[in-house]
Amino acid sequence: MANLNALTEFIKSGNRSKATKLTQEALDAGEVPQGILDAMVVGMDVVGERFKCNEIFVPEMLIAARAMKEAMAILEPALVKTGYKPIATAVIGTVQGDLHDIGKNLVSMMWKGASFNVVDLGVNVPAEKFVAAIKEHNATLVGLSALLTTTMPAMQTVMDAIRAEDFVGVKVLIGGAPITQNYADQIGADAFAADAASAVDAARKLLAN
Amino acid sequence: MANLNALTEFIKSGNRSKATKLTQEALDAGEVPQGILDAMVVGMDVVGERFKCNEIFVPEMLIAARAMKEAMAILEPALVKTGYKPIATAVIGTVQGDLHDIGKNLVSMMWKGASFNVVDLGVNVPAEKFVAAIKEHNATLVGLSALLTTTMPAMQTVMDAIRAEDFVGVKVLIGGAPITQNYADQIGADAFAADAASAVDAARKLLAN
């Protein structure tokens, strides 16, 4: 078990080479893949907490996420063999007419750190593309971002397109500078995240329901 | 005809005693009551224009309105005999929960100056009272005022109560600091006046439709 604690530490410090090495060693030693994954997720959770408490900055968090991503690449084949499925598949994008990515990218990265499977559609994404991606990837979580007040209405369009399908259990979370809880209520989105950091908790809460 | 021009002038200058005296003289001389009324209205229109052009202040306008009101008291019996009806009867009030009168009082006064028959219900007026007054006075124009953002929703309540009745041709004009054209559209009011001065034109426009 000792090496899994170390794996947690390497994820926390963002040490890619040691994290990947240790993941391979753990697999070779016959550790249960889910146990290895849990050790990584604990590390990312600590990193997320530290960020929330203003102890570290985004770059430190991204470095940890990058270490986790590389270690996951090693772990994944073994995980999949055990029948493992990611907690959720999320589709994320900035709505049509809008060009802003930073917020969306941060959420995308943090969701990956929380071991969601994330499909990032980029910016200026039309409603049809969201719907198609939900179908294609069996997504249960959708993240919509808009930074312009003039593209907020495009969120409504996406919501309408999603609700027009017979998706079961698809939850939509929206965010971006001009967005409010009121607006989320108004267009029928399931949740609103005030910033990237709170998007993980918000998503987990949604998926738990 | 000369004395009617003078009447217009006395209304403009707010000379109560001369305006009332001249009205009586015109009646005694057999002038058509409608003609006398028109002379007064022309005076008030000029006063309204001057106000709009920032040539005079509200007090000067109110003094003219007071002169007109007193002259009207003399003219009215004769007018009524000719079958005259005021252009419109208006019901006006500040909505429930709200205490502000100044704006409402100014509109009320200006509508009187435009020779509308105005029923002022005061402040903190519940929806039922508006509906009852419209029925009682056969009003075709309703003015709603609110200064608090927390009493704006009471306008919606009044609108709903009015629309629930089968009134024909009742037009509703709303105003007050927090009110916008968008809000008027949203609650189904017929018009919005940004200030007391524009409430006359707005009302005339509504009634002309």
Added chain:
Amino acid sequence: MSTHYTSLAIDDPTKLVFGHAPNPFTLRRGMVLGGGLVYPEINFTLPPMLIEAGTMNKVCTEYRQMITGVLKRAAELESPGVLVEFETLPPMTEHPDWGMQIVNILLDAMEEAHAKDGLASALRMTPNDNREMVRPPQMRSGIYWEGMLELFDRSAAAGAELLSIESVGGKELHDDALTMGDMQGSIFGLSVLGARDMKFLWTHIVEIAKRHGVHAAGDTACGFGNTAMVLAEQKMIPRVFAAVVRAVTAVRSLVAYECGAVGPGKDCGYENPILKAITGFPMSMEGKCASCAHFSPMGNLAAACCDTWSNESIQNVKLLGGMAPTMSMEQLIYDCRLMNVALGEGPKEVLKLRDWFVASDDSLDPQAYILRPDCCVQLAQAIISKDTPYTAARHVGLTAIDILRQAHADKSLKLSDRELPWLDTMTDTIQEMPDDENVLAQQVIATTEPGRFLPAEYGLTS
């Protein structure tokens, strides 16, 4: 047990400055009002929404969001302290339980910000004056009176350190006086009805404050002087008329201090510098940062003598950068920083910045002009030279008119042609008023339609 001021706490205009008051005092978390620093005073309110039992959860969420946002920003910008004003909306005074729910939300957040970030703050509690909810207003008893007093009492017990109100006694006649340009009506509303009501009301507020060891802060003639200012900005009434009304409002607002209030006078009392000269208590002021609530012709000049600097009130709506109250908080903090830099450099520098604030606005509008520190001392002197609010009101009104006439003559103030005749009209009106306020009162009672106001509620017999 009321004081009658017969001398000025500040008779030298160069001593009437921001950040320093002759009678400063300290709040529980260490902020010293009038003691050498200007603090931001933030006020915020709901966006358009209903307040009723069923919406109180939403109401509380809004207030929680607002207070958290503004305190967070204040801590980030390292404000030396924040005064938070909670000005209730009518249903919150009518139902003190609702008001108290919000009071506790605010106090909890302030406590948390103090514990977590070391941010000092204090709460000014301002129940709105519901007594005019019935017409004619019932001033001294009834459910509105009782709800208001209960809210004062409970919020002081809960931890609100400053008690204030925008009292409305006399407003039921004053509104019409404003739109009619009736200076006699204005003086009657302010110095006869208003002053009598304030004496009754503030005796009660001071008693509540004493009971809880908190401070009776001060009142404002908002519904009078600021209504006049807004009407003047809308070109409805002459600016000189609004300026003279402002001078007269000082007589009315002074009554709170005569009853035992200690400041800071409420933010929207633009008459406060006059009261600072008389009483020496710290004063709150608002100017350019209050343009979210109303425009004014003295956005900088209003800062000349402030001890806290306020935004008046802003709704919780979203702007591009975040919620509007947080925007206001940031603006106030930067304005205060500038004043505090000057305060840190000494009296000469304070005077320089103060004079720049004054020079920014004084020549362009009579309402700004009469609030120059030198004019404030002159007006304060006029007020204390008389024995009663009514005589003081007439005297300060005439003094204000003289100041404006002189300023126009020596070209230090620009007055438009259509304003000028009003100076003479107002002088005539004030001079022709009866010397005895009871004579005036009987005249007013006789000529006012019954049901407009209740003389007995002002201790007047008809």
Added chain:
Amino acid sequence: MSTHYTSLAIDDPTKLVFGHAPNPFTLRRGMVLGGGLVYPEINFTLPPMLIEAGTMNKVCTEYRQMITGVLKRAAELESPGVLVEFETLPPMTEHPDWGMQIVNILLDAMEEAHAKDGLASALRMTPNDNREMVRPPQMRSGIYWEGMLELFDRSAAAGAELLSIESVGGKELHDDALTMGDMQGSIFGLSVLGARDMKFLWTHIVEIAKRHGVHAAGDTACGFGNTAMVLAEQKMIPRVFAAVVRAVTAVRSLVAYECGAVGPGKDCGYENPILKAITGFPMSMEGKCASCAHFSPMGNLAAACCDTWSNESIQNVKLLGGMAPTMSMEQLIYDCRLMNVALGEGPKEVLKLRDWFVASDDSLDPQAYILRPDCCVQLAQAIISKDTPYTAARHVGLTAIDILRQAHADKSLKLSDRELPWLDTMTDTIQEMPDDENVLAQQVIATTEPGRFLPAEYGLTS
């Protein structure tokens, strides 16, 4: 035909002040930018709403209401002039006809306010940079490029006197550099990609301006420096990182002036004081009045060297006192009045107020500190001492780090413990970068996933 600056227009920090620029110029209605007065610069935008053919009537109504409201208030407050900025939203650049509809509404209202109230004003036209609408961005041709140029051309012909843009060349890599805390990526995005793009773009803008006899004003590294500032305010990235990015942005924004722009640099370019020291052109700045659009740690300090004073952008929403853009207008005018009072009293007084603005903010945040006038001159010197944007960027970055390190050492700047290690990290990174930008470019091209950016669009071969 581009200039390369090798000396400073202002090398004495006491000459780097608000209201005066060594190279002022006069607009058509007589406003002199940098000639002794600070003018308000107002920018406003739509509330949440769609922009499409079917809503253009509503869009026009909003703009008509906004421009009428702000000009009315400016006239009432007797502003000596107003700069109006129209920053388009993407559909208005994509459909130049829509953009022009609004341009004409603005110009008509400005003409009317001039005729009726004698209010001087001028329009700054800022088409948003749509080129990143496709990914990877196509920088030098295509519908977005053409729409943007058409809008510049037609608005200049219609009467817009100042042409600006927030250009985005290099942003497609810079965003990630910011979130990764990657100083090499930031310098590459700004001084290799950004500077190359600006040279291409501004050569075109200057040509358009010349053709219509109007002024190419300036650019801003908004999407770079202000993104960094906002991320730092949200505690996402270190403040010292954002401060160094800001210093480097000056290298990029300078390119506009090298191509023939004459100022005023765009409001949100907090790097503008550095550029004023280099070029001597007037600059627009924004600070506390821009908190409607974003918070900042330099609400007062940003005013130190401004020639116009801006609110960045505010939406047309209703607040208690009126529409939000009118609120901004009033606030800006009062801030300008204060500066203009000091300007009226002479250089010593200007310097005093400027130093107060600086002292208000400089010790609390590294982003504020490096924009002290003395630091700006030092950074400007670092920039002009090098021959290419890339070498200047590295040098100014190191200079900024040195300034911060020194300020922290002598306790004139407070840096938190978790910020400090970043100074060394950044130094190491910059020192280890290749001396030849082409070597770096090839490295970046080799290690960046294809499709993130198009080297050829920046004149780079891969």
